[in-house]
Amino acid sequence: MSMTENSGTTEVQMVAFKLENEEFAVDIHQVREVLKMTQVTPLPQSAHYIEGVINLRGEVIPVVDLRKRFELSEEKCNDQTRIIIVEIMDNDVGLIVDSVTEVLRFPSSAIQPPPTRIAGTRTDLIRGVGKLENRLLIVLDIEKILSTEEIIALDEITLGDKVEQ
Amino acid sequence: MEEYRALFLAEARDYLQGMTDHLLHMEKDPGDAAHLTEVFRSAHSLKGMAGTMGYNLISGLTHKMETLLDSLRGGHTKVETEMVSLLFEAVDLVQLMVNNLDRQADYTETVLELEHKLLAWLDREPGLEPVPVKQNINQLAVKDPDKGTSGGGSQTFNKDVQNFNEYEKEMLKDAMLKGKSILHIHVRLLEGSLLKAVRAYMIYKAVEDQGDIIKTEPCMPELEEGQFERDFSLFVVGLPDHDELRRSIEGISEVEKVHVVPLVPDWEPEMEIAATAAVFVSPEGDTPAISTADLPLEQEHQPPSTSDMANRLAIPRDNKEKAPTLARAAEKTVRVETAKLDILVNLVGELVINRTRVLELGKGADKELLEGSLEQLKRITNDLQSAVMTLRMFPIKQVFHRFPRMVRDLAIGQNKEVELVITGEDTELDRTIVNQVGDPLVHLLRNAVDHGIETPEERKAKGKNPAGRIVLEAHHEGSHVVVSVSDDGKGIDPEAIKKKVLEKGIVSSQELEIMNGSELVNLIFRSGFSTSETVTDISGRGVGMDVVKTSVEAINGTVELKSEIDKGSHFVLRLPLTLAIIHALMVKAGNEIYAIPIEAILENIFVEPDEIRTVNRDRVITLREEVLPLSSLSESLGMGTFKQRKMYPVVVVRAGNKKAGLIVDDLLGQQEIVIKSLSKFVDGIRGIAGATVLGDGRVALILDVATLLEDGRVIIGKESSHH
Numbered sequence: 001m002s003m004t005e006n007s008g009t010t011e012v013q014m015v016a017f018k019l020e021n022e023e024f025a026v027d028i029h030q031v032r033e034v035l036k037m038t039q040v041t042p043l044p045q046s047a048h049y050i051e052g053v054i055n056l057r058g059e060v061i062p063v064v065d066l067r068k069r070f071e072l073s074e075e076k077c078n079d080q081t082r083i084i085i086v087e088i089m090d091n092d093v094g095l096i097v098d099s100v101t102e103v104l105r106f107p108s109s110a111i112q113p114p115p116t117r118i119a120g121t122r123t124d125l126i127r128g129v130g131k132l133e134n135r136l137l138i139v140l141d142i143e144k145i146l147s148t149e150e151i152i153a154l155d156e157i158t159l160g161d162k163v164e165q
Numbered sequence: 166m167e168e169y170r171a172l173f174l175a176e177a178r179d180y181l182q183g184m185t186d187h188l189l190h191m192e193k194d195p196g197d198a199a200h201l202t203e204v205f206r207s208a209h210s211l212k213g214m215a216g217t218m219g220y221n222l223i224s225g226l227t228h229k230m231e232t233l234l235d236s237l238r239g240g241h242t243k244v245e246t247e248m249v250s251l252l253f254e255a256v257d258l259v260q261l262m263v264n265n266l267d268r269q270a271d272y273t274e275t276v277l278e279l280e281h282k283l284l285a286w287l288d289r290e291p292g293l294e295p296v297p298v299k300q301n302i303n304q305l306a307v308k309d310p311d312k313g314t315s316g317g318g319s320q321t322f323n324k325d326v327q328n329f330n331e332y333e334k335e336m337l338k339d340a341m342l343k344g345k346s347i348l349h350i351h352v353r354l355l356e357g358s359l360l361k362a363v364r365a366y367m368i369y370k371a372v373e374d375q376g377d378i379i380k381t382e383p384c385m386p387e388l389e390e391g392q393f394e395r396d397f398s399l400f401v402v403g404l405p406d407h408d409e410l411r412r413s414i415e416g417i418s419e420v421e422k423v424h425v426v427p428l429v430p431d432w433e434p435e436m437e438i439a440a441t442a443a444v445f446v447s448p449e450g451d452t453p454a455i456s457t458a459d460l461p462l463e464q465e466h467q468p469p470s471t472s473d474m475a476n477r478l479a480i481p482r483d484n485k486e487k488a489p490t491l492a493r494a495a496e497k498t499v500r501v502e503t504a505k506l507d508i509l510v511n512l513v514g515e516l517v518i519n520r521t522r523v524l525e526l527g528k529g530a531d532k533e534l535l536e537g538s539l540e541q542l543k544r545i546t547n548d549l550q551s552a553v554m555t556l557r558m559f560p561i562k563q564v565f566h567r568f569p570r571m572v573r574d575l576a577i578g579q580n581k582e583v584e585l586v587i588t589g590e591d592t593e594l595d596r597t598i599v600n601q602v603g604d605p606l607v608h609l610l611r612n613a614v615d616h617g618i619e620t621p622e623e624r625k626a627k628g629k630n631p632a633g634r635i636v637l638e639a640h641h642e643g644s645h646v647v648v649s650v651s652d653d654g655k656g657i658d659p660e661a662i663k664k665k666v667l668e669k670g671i672v673s674s675q676e677l678e679i680m681n682g683s684e685l686v687n688l689i690f691r692s693g694f695s696t697s698e699t700v701t702d703i704s705g706r707g708v709g710m711d712v713v714k715t716s717v718e719a720i721n722g723t724v725e726l727k728s729e730i731d732k733g734s735h736f737v738l739r740l741p742l743t744l745a746i747i748h749a750l751m752v753k754a755g756n757e758i759y760a761i762p763i764e765a766i767l768e769n770i771f772v773e774p775d776e777i778r779t780v781n782r783d784r785v786i787t788l789r790e791e792v793l794p795l796s797s798l799s800e801s802l803g804m805g806t807f808k809q810r811k812m813y814p815v816v817v818v819r820a821g822n823k824k825a826g827l828i829v830d831d832l833l834g835q836q837e838i839v840i841k842s843l844s845k846f847v848d849g850i851r852g853i854a855g856a857t858v859l860g861d862g863r864v865a866l867i868l869d870v871a872t873l874l875e876d877g878r879v880i881i882g883k884e885s886s887h888h
Contacts, residue, residue, distance in 0.1 A: 041757060041864040043843075044802035045850045053843065053856055055864045058515045060856040062847040091846045146846070 010108040014130065016137055017084060017097040019066055022158050024097075025104065025130060025137040032085040032092060034100050037077045047149070051096060054083070061085065063094030064146060070154035088143045095142070104137070106130050111139065122156040170266070173218050177263045180214075182566055183207040184256050188249055189569045195244035204252075205234045211259070213329065222269050222276045223262050229280040230255050236287055246577070248286060253570070255279055329380065333400075336379045337428075340402040348376070348407055350399040350414070351424040358419040362391035367417050369399065375410060376401040395421070400428075503596060506556050510745050513546070513553045514839035514858075517746075520546045521836075521860035554743055558593040561639045561648070564603045565590045568610055568637060575614040582621050582632035583614055589639035594646045595743040601720050602648065602740060605713040609650040609736050610635065612710075617654030617734055627731060629653070644742055651735040657728040659685040666691070686728045690714040718821075718871065720744065721764060749838050749857075749867065752816060753831035754798040755805035758865040760838050760857055765870035767817040767824070769832055774811070783880045786815075786826065793817065794880035795826040801879045802852060820871035823881045840867065851876050 014025035015034070040052040040063055049068035053060050063083055067075060080099040085092055114126040125144050130137040138158060145152065184207045191200040208230045215223035230252060236242045258279055262272050329337065340347055350372065354364055365388045372378060380400040383393050407425040414423045520542055527539045565587050576583035594602075618624075618633030625631050636651045662685050666672045671691050672680075680688075689710045717724045722740040741747070741764075749760035750769070770788065777784050777795065784795040795815060799805030807828070815826045838857040843850070854869035874881050 039863055041856070041866065042804065043847055043850060043853070043866070044804050045852065046847055050847060053847070053864050053866075055858045055862050058511060058518070058841075058858060060841045060843060060858070060864055062844050089845075091844045093844070093846055 012106050012108050012111060014104045014106060014137065014139065015084065016101045016104050017082070018099045018101060019070065019097055020072055020154060022154065023101065023135060023137045025139045026084065026086060026142055027127075027139070028103060030086045030088070030142065032087055035083040035085065035094070036079075037081040037083060037096070054094060056085065056092070056094075059092070061092045061094055063096055065096045067096070067098070069145065070152055070157065072154055086142055088146060093146065104130070104132065106132065121158075122152065125152065125157050169218065173214055174263060174266075176214060177211060177223075177259075180207040180211040181256055181260050181263070184211075185253070185570050186566065188252055188256070189573060191244060192246065192249045192573075198238070201234065201237055205231065205238065208234060213334070217329075220262070220266065220269060222272055223259055226255055226259060226262075226276050226280060229283045233283050233286060242287065250577075251279075251282060251286060253574075255283065333380050336402065337400075340379075345403045346407075347428040348401045348410070349426045349428055350401060350410070351426070352397055352399070352414065352420060353422040353424075354395045355419045355421045356395065358395070360419070361393065361395075362389055364417060364419050365389070365391070365393075365397060368414055368420070371413050371417065372399055372401055372410065375413075376403045506553075506596075509553050510557065511839075513550050514746070514841075516546050517550060517837070517839060518858050518860060518862075522862075525860055550746075554595075554745070555593070557596050557743065557745070559596050559599045560591045560593050561599060561602070561646070562590040563599055564606060565637060565639075567603075568606070571607070572610060572614060572635065575611060576618075579614065580620065581614065581618050583618055584632050584634050585610075586634065586636045587638075588636070592639040592641060592646055594740060595745065597744050598646075598720050598722075598740055598742075601716065602722075602738070605716045605724070605738065606637075606648070606650065608710075608713045610637070613650060613652040613654065613734070617652035617656075619655050623655075641742075642739075644748075646740045646742060648738040648740065649736060650738075651733060653733040656730045656733050657686050657689065657726070658730055662686065662688055683727065686726050689726065690724065721747075721762070744840065746837055746839055747867075748835060750816065750835050751833040751865065752798070752814075752827075752829040753833055754802075754829045757804065758833065758859065758863070759798065759829075760865050760867045761816060761818065761827075761870065762854070762867065763835065765818045765820060765868075767819050770815050770817065770826075772813045772815050772826075772828075774809070774813070777813075788817075788826075793824065793826045795828055796879040798827045798829050801827070801873065818870045818874070820874045823874045825874055825879045825881045827879065838865075838867070 013028040015028055015031050016023055016025045018024070035054075035056070038054055040054055042052040043050055043062070049065050051063045051065040051068070053062050055061075067073075075098070077096070081096065082100045083094040083096055084100065085094050087093075110132060111128045111130045113128055114121075114123040115129070125141050126138055127141045128139040130139060140157065145157075184204050187200040187203040187207070190197070191204060194200065208227045212224045212227035212231060215221075215227065233242070233248075233252070237244060242248070258272065258275060262269060262276075265271070337347060352365075352368055354361060358364060369378065369381070369388070378399050378401050381388055382398045382400075387393060388397060407427065411423050411425050414420060523542065524539055527535050568587070569585050572583055572585040613635050614633075618635070619627070619629075621631035624633065634653050636649070638651070639646060639648045641647075659682050663677055666677065666688050667674060672688065677685070690713070691711060714724055717738055717740070720740060721744065722738055724739075725737045726734060727737070728734040748763040750763060750766055752759050752761060772786055772795070776786050778786070780792075785792050786795060787793070795813075797805075797807040798816075800807050813828045814830070814832045815828055816832070817824065817826050819825075840855045841857060842848075842855050843853070852869055852873035854867045856864050856866050859865050873879055
């Protein structure tokens with residue numbers, strides 16, 4: 001996680017995005033850029049959540065539909081739909097999300113490790129939980145999520161009411 | 166230091182390669198002194214470089230090689246296979262050390278042992294005095310004017326000069342030729358001097374004002390940091406009066422002793438003559454028209470071997486090709502990082518894409534001007550494209566050059582006599598292909614030596630020349646490069662192959678019956694096949710020709726074999742010039758556009774629904790009296806279903822001897838496409854070779870016909886045996 005020394009307090013920057021009604025975040029250092037939805041060429045013989053490949057200034061980059069990754073119902077893309085280009089394991093991969101909300105600055109104290117032993121939650125796929133006023137953002141471990149073939153349901157990576165006691 | 170190291174690595178490899186090449190020539194033609202000269206030169210340069218870099222084991226070993234080579238030059242020793250092998254052993258060891266620069270110490274023992282062997286070779290020659298070590302080219306001996314005071318200094322100086330790198334030596338030579346003086350200034354500071362670095366700097370400054378400093382020992386950065394005991398040396402050019410110089414240095418405080426020694430050259434100019442002579446030797450073999458008197462400095466110190474050398478150079482040459490290769494061609498190449506080239510290739514690819522786009526836009530407009538400039542754009546991009554592609558092109562020499570040595574060693578190991586003839590080594594092809602063609606060729610050459618060429622006795626019995634001949638040849642053919650490996654050995658017996666494939670169950674006897682001779686012989690490319698009766702160390706491990714075939718096909722090439730009993734075998738590899746841009750047929754299937762590489766396409770046909778029959782639930786048609794199964798491309802890729810239509814465009818593709826008809830929705834025409842690899846993240850999809858970007862910016866996938874036909878998703882037929 002990126003930390004910025006800032007007169008004694010450390011700060012992290014996150015790109016926040018939405019899937020269904022949940023808010024997620026990825027470390028800004030992992031994000032190369034955010035694109036509007038563009039034409040995707042489907043790839044045969046690949047995992048169902050791999051939407052296909054896109055042309056990013058001459059480079060061919062695979063894109064993953066995070067809705068499909070988390071077994072959500074298919075949704076028509078609209079003008080809010082975004083592709084977040086992230087770098088994982090030296091490869092650029094696009095993530096299709098419902099919308100990108102903003103870039104957030106957190107004091108590092110506001111990000112806590114994922115709560116352990118919560119029934120039904122895959123805390124190994126979560127890098128942390130960020131609390132900001134009354135918002136709760138889940139910082140995803142994108143690398144792990146994309147490198148496993150397991151089926152992951154959305155409610156396995158959200159906390160729902162579980163944290164608020 | 167890191168950058169010098171990279172440079173050292175690159176150059177050391179060049180020198181080692183040079184030594185290998187010329188050692189081979191030297192062994193073949195011991196009367197030709199020029200090869201010896203080249204080996205010597207390479208060893209010498211390597212020694213100098215290694216010395217400068219502080220790789221003392223390498224410089225020590227190359228020094229011993231030089232000694233042995235020098236004795237050859239002086240005619241004291243004769244070229245023998247065993248001795249060449251010894252020199253090769255040294256080359257290998259140096260190579261090993263160059264590859265493991267950080268673990269030099271590990272090799273100390275091996276080096277000493279080999280050095281001992283090298284020197285022992287000299288002693289072993291009876292009645293010949295060992296040649297003194299100091300007879301090296303460029304080596305400068307010190308003539309000490311005030312003898313006695315220096316106290317054995319000249320030896321140290323000799324060593325110092327030996328450590329000069331090529332550049333510094335050039336400067337020394339240049340100064341000598343111009344009659345400038347060269348001084349070695351040795352300074353000793355007072356014991357306990359506190360400001361060593363400052364003193365050194367002051368002295369450096371004082372000297373610099375009066376002459377050109379070409380070298381310091383230790384090197385400048387170390388001097389500046391005071392990283393020396395009490396002594397350091399400066400080598401200065403162009404100082405007439407050294408007494409004044411000494412006085413000015415002695416005037417600097419904390420200097421204990423200053424020693425100024427003029428260096429007087431005692432080098433043998435023969436190397437220069439030899440190198441120059443090689444260039445001017447006329448093909449007719451006339452005595453080189455070079456007078457040694459033209460060279461300065463040699464009157465006094467003319468070494469006895471100079472005339473000797475000239476005599477040997479005068480030996481008429483029968484091989485006219487030799488002269489140009491001897492002139493040490495200054496490499497007209499630049500080393501460029503492949504990554505940088507890739508970026509350039511990528512950019513040009515984009516430019517090509519944009520060109521297509523602009524051309525498409527232009528179709529709507531009828532302005533002549535637009536068309537003109539578009540035409541211009543087209544021309545420029547074409548030029549740029551070919552220029553950039555040539556950047557990636559490398560002569561196949563880079564692969565070929567290691568083969569003479571390999572074949573020699575293999576042949577000696579098996580007591581066979583083999584002559585390797587290489588032609589067309591300047592044929593250029595894409596770096597990637599150059600890199601990947603090496604392994605299959607190694608396999609083929611090993612096979613030729615192992616199984617192709619017979620023993621000298623067998624050959625004599627057959628009335629052949631006892632020495633076998635392997636020809637390695639490369640040339641351009643359209644957009645392909647053809648590389649062939651031919652031997653005049655025993656060839657391949659189709660009957661033996663029949664027996665073998667039946668034994669191993671590779672092909673059924675029915676299949677065998679309809680095969681002609683050429684098809685039979687080409688069965689050796691099937692996996693699990695190996696004709697070797699005796700399993701040797703080198704080949705015949707059960708992996709053989711199928712590996713060759715697989716690796717050649719991996720770079721979009723093909724391999725074929727022609728063979729005749731007792732006449733020999735002839736392997737022909739056809740390789741594409743480049744992997745970055747290919748010709749492809751663009752087709753539409755479902756909503757997507759796919760590119761099918763032209764090489765994989767046999768023909769395009771249109772099929773009407775009533776021509777299609779169903780056999781075992783597979784769709785087939787009869788095409789020129791042959792049954793061709795049809796598959797829908799979308800269906801095979803799992804991207805859609807087969808739709809009934811009035812007319813089906815069909816692309817007939819093949820891979821190896823498999824053949825299939827792919828039903829597509831539309832044929833969009835042929836075009837050049839730039840291949841983009843798919844990200845590692847989605848790599849390895851069967852049936853997809855990569856992607857390309859279309860004129861409108863969309864991505865189209867490139868089909869990999871070979872894997873598509875292998876997977877059984879496409880119904881395949883066999884290519885006819887007679888056409």
